[in-house]
Amino acid sequence: MLAIAEKSLRVNANQPLLRIEQVSKHFGKRAGGEVVALKSVTLDVERDQFVSLVGPSGCGKTTLMKLIGGLIPASDGKVWLDGQHVSRSSRTIGMVFQRAILLPWRSVLDNVLFPIEMLGWSTRDYRDEAMRLIELVGLRGFENARPNELSGGMQQRVSICRALVYDPQILLMDEPFGALDAMTREDLSMELLRIWTEKKKTIIFVTHSIPEAVLLSDRVVVMTARPGRVVEDVKIDLPRPRTMDTESLPQFSAYVSAIRKMISQKPKAAS
Amino acid sequence: MNMNSAWVRTAIEYVQTALALTAVLVVWELACDFWNVPSWLLPAPSRIVAETWEIRSILPLHFAVTFSEVVGGFLIAIVTGVPIAILVVYSNLLRRIIYPVLLMLQSVPKVALAPLLLLWVGYGLLPNMAVAALVAFFPIVINTATGLESIDRELLDLTNSLESGKLKVFWKVRLPWSLPYLFSSLKVAITLSVIGAIVAEFIGADRGLGYLMLTSSGAMKTSVMFGILVLLSALGIACFYVVCAAERLFCPWYMAPVDTQAQG
Numbered sequence: 001m002l003a004i005a006e007k008s009l010r011v012n013a014n015q016p017l018l019r020i021e022q023v024s025k026h027f028g029k030r031a032g033g034e035v036v037a038l039k040s041v042t043l044d045v046e047r048d049q050f051v052s053l054v055g056p057s058g059c060g061k062t063t064l065m066k067l068i069g070g071l072i073p074a075s076d077g078k079v080w081l082d083g084q085h086v087s088r089s090s091r092t093i094g095m096v097f098q099r100a101i102l103l104p105w106r107s108v109l110d111n112v113l114f115p116i117e118m119l120g121w122s123t124r125d126y127r128d129e130a131m132r133l134i135e136l137v138g139l140r141g142f143e144n145a146r147p148n149e150l151s152g153g154m155q156q157r158v159s160i161c162r163a164l165v166y167d168p169q170i171l172l173m174d175e176p177f178g179a180l181d182a183m184t185r186e187d188l189s190m191e192l193l194r195i196w197t198e199k200k201k202t203i204i205f206v207t208h209s210i211p212e213a214v215l216l217s218d219r220v221v222v223m224t225a226r227p228g229r230v231v232e233d234v235k236i237d238l239p240r241p242r243t244m245d246t247e248s249l250p251q252f253s254a255y256v257s258a259i260r261k262m263i264s265q266k267p268k269a270a271s
Numbered sequence: 272m273n274m275n276s277a278w279v280r281t282a283i284e285y286v287q288t289a290l291a292l293t294a295v296l297v298v299w300e301l302a303c304d305f306w307n308v309p310s311w312l313l314p315a316p317s318r319i320v321a322e323t324w325e326i327r328s329i330l331p332l333h334f335a336v337t338f339s340e341v342v343g344g345f346l347i348a349i350v351t352g353v354p355i356a357i358l359v360v361y362s363n364l365l366r367r368i369i370y371p372v373l374l375m376l377q378s379v380p381k382v383a384l385a386p387l388l389l390l391w392v393g394y395g396l397l398p399n400m401a402v403a404a405l406v407a408f409f410p411i412v413i414n415t416a417t418g419l420e421s422i423d424r425e426l427l428d429l430t431n432s433l434e435s436g437k438l439k440v441f442w443k444v445r446l447p448w449s450l451p452y453l454f455s456s457l458k459v460a461i462t463l464s465v466i467g468a469i470v471a472e473f474i475g476a477d478r479g480l481g482y483l484m485l486t487s488s489g490a491m492k493t494s495v496m497f498g499i500l501v502l503l504s505a506l507g508i509a510c511f512y513v514v515c516a517a518e519r520l521f522c523p524w525y526m527a528p529v530d531t532q533a534q535g
Binding site for chain 1: 423425426428429430431432433435439440443447448522523524
């Protein structure tokens with residue numbers, strides 16, 4: 001992508017936005033010893049790329065997300081973000097989870113402005129941006145509604161606005177559509193692509209759904225469980241802009257079945 | 272139309288309840304009259320009203336004393352219970368120190384401590400408040416601590432990713448998040464506070480509805496005892512509804528189930 005080339009010339013010309021280098025993560029000792037959540041994961045993500053992580057549960061996708069977000073330290077290896085070593089959390093990251101986890105006592109607008117308040121910035125300066133985002137996700141007119149007045153899909157839209165309002169470089173999305181019904185899921189996928197094109201963001205997207213990953217991503221990173229490892233990194237060469245019609249392309253199904261095979265064929269690590 | 276009929280149905284339900292209660296009172300009245308039940312054993316409703324009315328000049332004072340004990344004890348329980356809950360949640364050391372003591376005290380029947388407290392603090396308004404506070408204290412501490420800890424892990428991840436200070440997270444997230452828990456404990460606490468105040472007055476007091484109850488019992492004025500019981504219930508119910516109103520005021524979002532977010 002041209003945009004990528006341009007932007008990366010500006011900063012750290014030869015470096016990807018995110019570099020994960022031989023990262024491992026063990027969790028506390030239990031009777032049997034340590035639980036290895038991630039083992040020597042290496043991964044580069046270019047600026048403005050849409051990268052999906054797929055894999056069986058327990059493959060460390062969420063752990064990897066938390067490492068990138070700086071919420072937990074790596075046991076081994078390094079995470080670089082924009083040329084800087086990630087040692088702790090940083091505001092260059094926006095997060096969206098499976099559940100919207102909005103604050104029930106706040107209006108939609110105040111929920112979107114929540115990160116601004118937590119960062120200690122002036123909410124007045126960001127009001128317009130928040131309203132633009134609310135409009136972008138099609139919730140105009142709902143800015144004063146409370147979360148419990150919204151459907152699940154609408155709540156998730158609000159949480160996407162909340163993650164975008166402080167203009168982070170990377171959007172980490174941990175199964176953001178996992179709790180939604182199929183129809184809402186398709187709607188939101190298309191909307192996410194639109195937001196991604198409009199806002200020029202790097203997105204790392206964890207999902208259980210292989211078609212969803214293929215439909216949305218530039219790259220699909222396939223992981224296996226116990227220990228969590230990256231086994232395959234598939235470049236998705238489908239034309240953009242993508243729509244639901246993209247799913248009917250023969251290449252689409254080819255990608256989906258290829259990735260499905262990668263996940264199912266990998267033997268359960270020597271156990 | 273629909274709303275109207277719903278309203279009418281509610282009204283009918285209220286009327287039914289009122290009629291049933293009236294029927295009970297009428298049967299009571301007639302039964303006392305018919306079998307000539309001695310009034311020291313079971314006074315007729317009319318007699319209860321009449322004899323309670325006779326002491327109307329002294330009632331406000333005793334009512335006010337009990338009321339202030341209940342409310343005072345309740346407030347003391349809040350201003351001590353909530354901070355302790357916060358300390359327990361935020362400090363592992365304090366949790367290890369305070370929690371076992373709390374649990375031990377929890378197993379002591381609090382009203383049984385009333386004589387001790389009176390011994391230490393003496394007669395009067397304050398010790399009675401202390402007993403009420405002691406009884407109301409535990410549910411507040413335990414529920415508030417639970418509420419503060421019930422905060423969503425991912426929400427904490429979110430605030431951490433924004434490098435928010437602990438104090439800010441507390442004020443803007445944890446505290447409001449725990450409010451529904453706090454209020455459900457307050458509804459229990461206010462009821463317990465009434466019990467605590469009355470028991471304290473039974474044991475040592477020279478005023479208050481509990482004291483009045485005790486002296487009426489000594490004087491075999493059973494109808495006055497019934498009258499005081501009615502007043503006490505009214506006091507308890509009124510306090511309870513004030514707390515409910517405060518809950519609606521402070522966490523209006525709680526009226527709808529909070530976990531709708533989890534649904535797809």
